[in-house]
Amino acid sequence: MDKAGSKPFYLQPPWDILFDFQRLQKINPWSVDIAFLLLTFLEEMERRAMVDFRASGVALDSSASIYLLKSNLLLKPEEPQPQPCSKPIIDFIPPPLALPLRYELTTTTIQSLLEALNEALQSESLLSVRVAQKPILPPEIIPTISAYLLEIESRIKEITQKIRFLLEKGEIITFSKIIRESDRNEAIRVFIILLFMAQRGIVTLWQHEDFGEIYITFNGEGVENASSNS
Amino acid sequence: MPALTADLSPTSINAKVQRKERIKGRRDFEEKMMIIEAALYVAGRPLDLKTLCSIAGSRSEKKIHRIARILVEEYKRRNTALEVLELEDHRFVMQLKSNYSDRVRRLAIRPLLTAGPLRTLSYIAYKQPVTQKQVVEVRGKHAYQHIRELAELGLITRERNGKDFILRTTDYFADYFGLSRSIQIMKRQLERIFKKHGEETLPLSLEEDERREMSEIEKSASEGASK
Amino acid sequence: MPALTADLSPTSINAKVQRKERIKGRRDFEEKMMIIEAALYVAGRPLDLKTLCSIAGSRSEKKIHRIARILVEEYKRRNTALEVLELEDHRFVMQLKSNYSDRVRRLAIRPLLTAGPLRTLSYIAYKQPVTQKQVVEVRGKHAYQHIRELAELGLITRERNGKDFILRTTDYFADYFGLSRSIQIMKRQLERIFKKHGEETLPLSLEEDERREMSEIEKSASEGASK
Numbered sequence: 001m002d003k004a005g006s007k008p009f010y011l012q013p014p015w016d017i018l019f020d021f022q023r024l025q026k027i028n029p030w031s032v033d034i035a036f037l038l039l040t041f042l043e044e045m046e047r048r049a050m051v052d053f054r055a056s057g058v059a060l061d062s063s064a065s066i067y068l069l070k071s072n073l074l075l076k077p078e079e080p081q082p083q084p085c086s087k088p089i090i091d092f093i094p095p096p097l098a099l100p101l102r103y104e105l106t107t108t109t110i111q112s113l114l115e116a117l118n119e120a121l122q123s124e125s126l127l128s129v130r131v132a133q134k135p136i137l138p139p140e141i142i143p144t145i146s147a148y149l150l151e152i153e154s155r156i157k158e159i160t161q162k163i164r165f166l167l168e169k170g171e172i173i174t175f176s177k178i179i180r181e182s183d184r185n186e187a188i189r190v191f192i193i194l195l196f197m198a199q200r201g202i203v204t205l206w207q208h209e210d211f212g213e214i215y216i217t218f219n220g221e222g223v224e225n226a227s228s229n230s
Numbered sequence: 231m232p233a234l235t236a237d238l239s240p241t242s243i244n245a246k247v248q249r250k251e252r253i254k255g256r257r258d259f260e261e262k263m264m265i266i267e268a269a270l271y272v273a274g275r276p277l278d279l280k281t282l283c284s285i286a287g288s289r290s291e292k293k294i295h296r297i298a299r300i301l302v303e304e305y306k307r308r309n310t311a312l313e314v315l316e317l318e319d320h321r322f323v324m325q326l327k328s329n330y331s332d333r334v335r336r337l338a339i340r341p342l343l344t345a346g347p348l349r350t351l352s353y354i355a356y357k358q359p360v361t362q363k364q365v366v367e368v369r370g371k372h373a374y375q376h377i378r379e380l381a382e383l384g385l386i387t388r389e390r391n392g393k394d395f396i397l398r399t400t401d402y403f404a405d406y407f408g409l410s411r412s413i414q415i416m417k418r419q420l421e422r423i424f425k426k427h428g429e430e431t432l433p434l435s436l437e438e439d440e441r442r443e444m445s446e447i448e449k450s451a452s453e454g455a456s457k
Numbered sequence: 458m459p460a461l462t463a464d465l466s467p468t469s470i471n472a473k474v475q476r477k478e479r480i481k482g483r484r485d486f487e488e489k490m491m492i493i494e495a496a497l498y499v500a501g502r503p504l505d506l507k508t509l510c511s512i513a514g515s516r517s518e519k520k521i522h523r524i525a526r527i528l529v530e531e532y533k534r535r536n537t538a539l540e541v542l543e544l545e546d547h548r549f550v551m552q553l554k555s556n557y558s559d560r561v562r563r564l565a566i567r568p569l570l571t572a573g574p575l576r577t578l579s580y581i582a583y584k585q586p587v588t589q590k591q592v593v594e595v596r597g598k599h600a601y602q603h604i605r606e607l608a609e610l611g612l613i614t615r616e617r618n619g620k621d622f623i624l625r626t627t628d629y630f631a632d633y634f635g636l637s638r639s640i641q642i643m644k645r646q647l648e649r650i651f652k653k654h655g656e657e658t659l660p661l662s663l664e665e666d667e668r669r670e671m672s673e674i675e676k677s678a679s680e681g682a683s684k
Contacts, residue, residue: 093595094583094651096575097634101553101565103274104501105326108342110407114424116345117352124353124368206620260536268538268557273564285561308535309487311495330495334512337500 009048010055015041018062019055029069030199035152038063067192074198074205155193160202163218175214262286263297263304270314270324275405278321298322321405342406343379350376354386355399356420358413362388362395489513490524490531497541497551503632505548525549544635577603581613582626583647585640589615589622 011019015037017027041059045051159178166173175194179187194216197203204217269277269285279291279298288294298316305314311330315323326334343351350369354360366373377397380386385403388395404411409419496504496512506518506525515521525543532541538557542550553561577596581587581604593600604624607613612630615622631638636646 092583093576094579094647096572097579097582100555100633101272101558101562102501102551103271103498104340105274105338105499106340106342107338108348110409110423112341112348113352113355113407114420116349117356117420117424120349120353120369121356123349208617208622264536264538265557265560268553269561269564271539272553272561277564281564285564309491311491312498326495326498330492333492334496334499337496337504337508337512 008052008055009044010041010052010059015044015059018059021062024062024065029066029073032066034063034066067195070195070199071191074195152193152196155189156197156202159190159193159197163203163216167218173216173218175216178216259297262288262294263301266294266298266301266322267314267324270322274324275402276317276321276323277405278319282322295320343383346372347376347379351380351385351399351403354380354397355403356417358398358417359396361391362397365397486524489515489521490528493521493525493528493549494541494551497549501551502629503544503548503550503635505546509549522547542635544632545637548632550632550635573599574603574606578607578612578626578630579647581607581624582630583644583651585625585644586623588618589624592624 010016017023017032018037018041038059041056045056162178163173166177171177175191178194179190182190194203194205194214198205201219204219205214206217207214265286266282269282277285279294282298283289283291283294286294286297298314302314302316302322305312305324311327312324313327315325317323341348350365350373353369354365357364362374362377365377369376377386377388377395381388384400385406387398387400389398390396398413399416401411403409404416409416492513493509496509504512506522509525510516510518510521513521513524525541529541529543529549532539538554539551540554542552544550577592577600580596581592584591589601589604592604596603604613604615604622608615611627612633614625614627616625617623625640626643628638630636631643636643
């Protein structure tokens with residue numbers, strides 16, 4: 001353990017970036033190698049035989065923020081541009097159409113309510129079990145993520161193949177098509193890889209609205225570069 | 231036979247005024263009856279006299295009560311698949327006669343709420359009065375959106391309590407599902423049907439006997455409370 | 458005067474059978490009319506003859522059409538706030554007469570669209586196919602929210618076109634307002650309505666003469682198209 005008063009190791013470079021929130025807001029997220037930082041952070045902790053879950057938590061949280069910054073940077077230009085204060089277009093605007101009033105029996109009955117209650121109560125009991133037995137942050141999650149990030153190149157190839165396959169079928173490529181048979185964790189992994197691919201110019205990502213579908217445009221040359229690089 | 235020349239004697243003028251008044255009164259009566267009918271049709275749930283008065287623009291609950299009862303009779307007289315009923319507490323409801331519900335049930339295609347908000351609603355109904363914090367803990371972060379939606383639909387109320395909110399279901403909720411408006415009694419009713427039906431399928435709407443059972447629970451509960 | 462003793466002559470038996478058949482026929486007729494009424498009440502949207510046949514358990518669309526038309530007449534005859542209408546393509550719908558809607562609107566279960574989204578809807582219907590960009594330019598930023606709402610209600614479709622969307626009304630929209638499903642014809646119909654009503658709010662349902670006018674527009678338009 002560090003002596004009282006002296007800084008813990010993780011507040012020193014290179015890891016300090018993960019613990020300095022003000023700096024985090026200002027940096028260029030692409031200049032941070034998160035995989036490297038997390039891996040060495042864990043090794044250092046192991047070496048010193050010092051396990052600090054709070055520090056791990058903060059490090060994980062900061063990594064997530066950096067990923068978010070990356071995705072924001074990539075997706076921002078595709079959001080609808082604010083219109084410059086141009087003159088409003090004068091056009092005939094018809095009067096509003098008013099809907100006729102019709103009663104409609106809904107499919108929601110007292111039975112639906114009771115079934116829903118049953119499910120809500122079940123998830124409540126599950127919740128209490130979960131809280132009692134499971135630790136908040138399973139320590140193995142960090143090495144898993146790091147190991148996975150080290151496989152970026154092979155994952156990029158894999159996803160490129162999927163995209164090519166969809167292209168050959170003449171389909172519009174969307175995020176949901178790529179993750180069609182994946183579980184939640186896998187979907188997150190694919191999303192991160194797509195961010196890397198976008199950063200390298202292999203694909204362009206765009207979105208019509210927050211939380212809407214992510215559309216993927218495949219840039220041919222980028223891929224050839226990427227495959228020749230790897 | 232009426233005289234062809236105008237009769238301007240005071241008795242005759244008086245009679246004419248009276249006749250006009252009567253016609254006006256009948257028109258007003260019919261108009262109010264149709265507004266009550268319109269209200270019951272659109273609401274699809276029981277409405278109390280206060281609501282009916284406000285819709286019909288009348289201050290006399292007695293008058294509206296009388297008109298609504300005539301509407302009930304009118305529907306009995308008509309050859310129709312719909313019925314207007316007077317429930318306890320002088321509430322009125324328009325509904326499909328039960329012998330038709332099986333055959334047309336499949337035409338109902340849209341739910342009042344999707345699964346998520348409905349679960350949140352049922353949880354609130356069962357646990358009420360309950361804090362927003364507790365609901366979010368059990369139902370997850372999405373519950374914030376559900377709670378907003380439920381409040382907008384008028385199914386629950388949110389009452390500020392420090393930094394948190396206390397959530398309760400509304401009378402509208404109770405009426406929609408045919409439950410008691412008293413929270414205590416409603417919870418007993420929910421428990422009772424919950425236990426009784428277990429995995430069985432419940433009918434689309436409350437049948438006559440269930441409605442009776444519900445009001446028995448309600449009656450015994452309020453008697454117990456007043457003792 | 459009927460004889461008090463049983464008359465078992467062949468003519469009499471035949472007459473009895475015929476009378477029984479007639480009574481049975483009338484009962485069947487009334488029963489089917491009530492099922493159609495029940496179906497229209499529960500669905501709250503226009504239903505076509507195929508659906509009505511399947512609900513009424515009849516194979517003859519012609520028969521069901523005749524019965525549904527009699528139901529329309531029956532509702533006209535009754536002193537009621539509700540109406541049953543025949544739309545184009547022999548579809549039938551039950552709804553509130555438009556002169557009552559304002560007074561009971563607030564009792565409706567689902568939050569209905571407010572004037573803003575309805576204006577946006579009206580604009581889209583009139584200009585379709587129209588880009589989202591153009592709608593937002595004319596109607597303002599709020600139109601994004603309106604468009605989302607209208608699409609959720611199934612009244613319009615959004616089809617991607619590069620970075621923009623092409624907006625169109627759906628068949629459901631046409632059905633809801635009793636307009637033609639053909640965009641060309643619908644626009645002519647709307648033009649006529651807008652001219653007639655100016656800046657006022659449109660009537661909630663089309664009046665008898667408007668409906669006739671509409672089908673005339675439609676007829677002449679489709680004749681023109683086929684030439």
